[in-house]
Amino acid sequence: MRIMLVVNSIGVGGAERVVSSLANAFAARGHAVCIVTLETKRPALPVSESVQLVELNARKSMGGLLHVITSLRDVVRSFKPDIVHSHMIHSNLVTRLVRCMVPIPRLISTAHNSHDGGWHRVLANRLTHRLADLATNVSSEAVAAYEKRRAVPQGQMLTVHNGIDTRAFHFSQGCREQVRDLLGVGSSTPLILAVGRLEPEKNYPNLLNALSRLPGHLRWRAVIAGTGPLQADLLKLADELRLADRVSFLGVRSDVRNLMNAADVFVLSSNWEGFPMVVGEAMACERLVVATDCGGVAEFTGGLGYLVPPQNPDALASGLAQAIALPRDQARQIGRQARERVQTLFSLDAAVDRWLGLYRGDRIDSARSGDADACAD
Numbered sequence: 001m002r003i004m005l006v007v008n009s010i011g012v013g014g015a016e017r018v019v020s021s022l023a024n025a026f027a028a029r030g031h032a033v034c035i036v037t038l039e040t041k042r043p044a045l046p047v048s049e050s051v052q053l054v055e056l057n058a059r060k061s062m063g064g065l066l067h068v069i070t071s072l073r074d075v076v077r078s079f080k081p082d083i084v085h086s087h088m089i090h091s092n093l094v095t096r097l098v099r100c101m102v103p104i105p106r107l108i109s110t111a112h113n114s115h116d117g118g119w120h121r122v123l124a125n126r127l128t129h130r131l132a133d134l135a136t137n138v139s140s141e142a143v144a145a146y147e148k149r150r151a152v153p154q155g156q157m158l159t160v161h162n163g164i165d166t167r168a169f170h171f172s173q174g175c176r177e178q179v180r181d182l183l184g185v186g187s188s189t190p191l192i193l194a195v196g197r198l199e200p201e202k203n204y205p206n207l208l209n210a211l212s213r214l215p216g217h218l219r220w221r222a223v224i225a226g227t228g229p230l231q232a233d234l235l236k237l238a239d240e241l242r243l244a245d246r247v248s249f250l251g252v253r254s255d256v257r258n259l260m261n262a263a264d265v266f267v268l269s270s271n272w273e274g275f276p277m278v279v280g281e282a283m284a285c286e287r288l289v290v291a292t293d294c295g296g297v298a299e300f301t302g303g304l305g306y307l308v309p310p311q312n313p314d315a316l317a318s319g320l321a322q323a324i325a326l327p328r329d330q331a332r333q334i335g336r337q338a339r340e341r342v343q344t345l346f347s348l349d350a351a352v353d354r355w356l357g358l359y360r361g362d363r364i365d366s367a368r369s370g371d372a373d374a375c376a377d
Contacts, residue, residue, distance in 0.1 A: 001082045002032045002083075003032065003033050004033075004035075004083070006094070015088050020035075022163075038090060038094065056068050056075075069094060072094060072095065083105065084099075086110065089121055093124055096109065100131065109132040109134070113142060114141060114142040114145035135157045136158045136358075138159070138162050142275065143157045143158070162351060163350060169257050171285050183262060185262070192267055193224075195278045203311065206269040206313050212242070212243060225251070225256065269292055270294055274296060275300065280342050283335075283339060288305065288334060293307040302341055306320075307319075
């Protein structure tokens with residue numbers, strides 16, 4: 001098939017990693033693949049040389065929107081895809097409008113979150129919904145949230161879980177020792193890792209306040225990988241909470257797998273999520289997970305980890321304290337079980353098979369029954 005994937009950019013976010021991994025896997029199976037990015041940014045994720053990459057240089061203006069729409073129309077005409085698969089709200093809306101201008105044999109729109117913005121985005125999504133052949137989201141909770149907000153009609157959005165590349169994300173003792181040495185963290189000091197954009201929905205103040213409430217006798221260090229508009233505020237808060245000597249902000253990192261190997265506990269403090277890839281990647285690396293119970297986190301973890309209510313630093317602190325204090329042999333056992341769960345239910349190969357079936361037009365009813373089986377445990 002000729003497959004076109006449309007996404008905001010090939011940065012370091014979860015949705016971007018999904019698109020990069022899918023593109024490489026499709027190309028490896030002999031399909032012609034083109035990634036179209038709305039924004040022009042230096043790719044931060046590995047993309048196979050056999051994958052065509054087109055950047056549209058979007059600008060935040062009405063003229064910029066018209067430029068992106070007409071440019072994407074021209075790319076569709078040139079590439080002649082059998083399937084166009086868009087990811088995230090902006091790409092979904094743009095590709096639907098382009099379909100009014102140029103034939104697209106099959107169009108799939110994938111959301112990656114339970115909350116994609118205010119009422120205007122909800123309205124735009126609902127008004128353009130019928131322009132896509134299939135709308136999907138990355139977790140059952142996210143689908144339910146879309147339906148509750150009336151962003152899609154009831155029963156007309158399908159859950160398709162993201163796939164984790166377990167060949168890339170796995171535990172390595174050698175890598176662990178090397179990265180901890182670079183970070184200046186002793187072998188016996190528990191290391192807590194958080195990964196994600198420094199933006200409101202990730203609620204890093206929740207994490208910092210939780211860290212400040214950990215019992216005084218516990219030894220620990222924490223590192224946060226990511227950047228964003230709240231960085232200065234978070235640095236100030238960490239200083240006010242007297243955490244500056246125990247919490248390090250690492251900025252944008254392309255070595256997330258290495259950081260996960262170095263860590264003992266992976267923490268997610270978000271207010272809302274879709275199906276956070278970083279949780280599955282941490283599980284694939286056999287790490288303990290402490291996370292707020294939002295989006296598809298519970299679907300991912302299946303009881304293997306510590307889930308706490310969002311926006312509750314006391315509960316998050318309790319989960320972190322339990323994870324840090326867990327005997328090492330028990331932590332290793334949970335880590336092995338977590339990886340087995342990801343390999344069985346959320347592997348990249350399984351996700352690629354699922355998408356290729358939907359691209360070919362497999363029945364949605366059979367896809368729904370398969371989805372239910374995946375969550376039966």
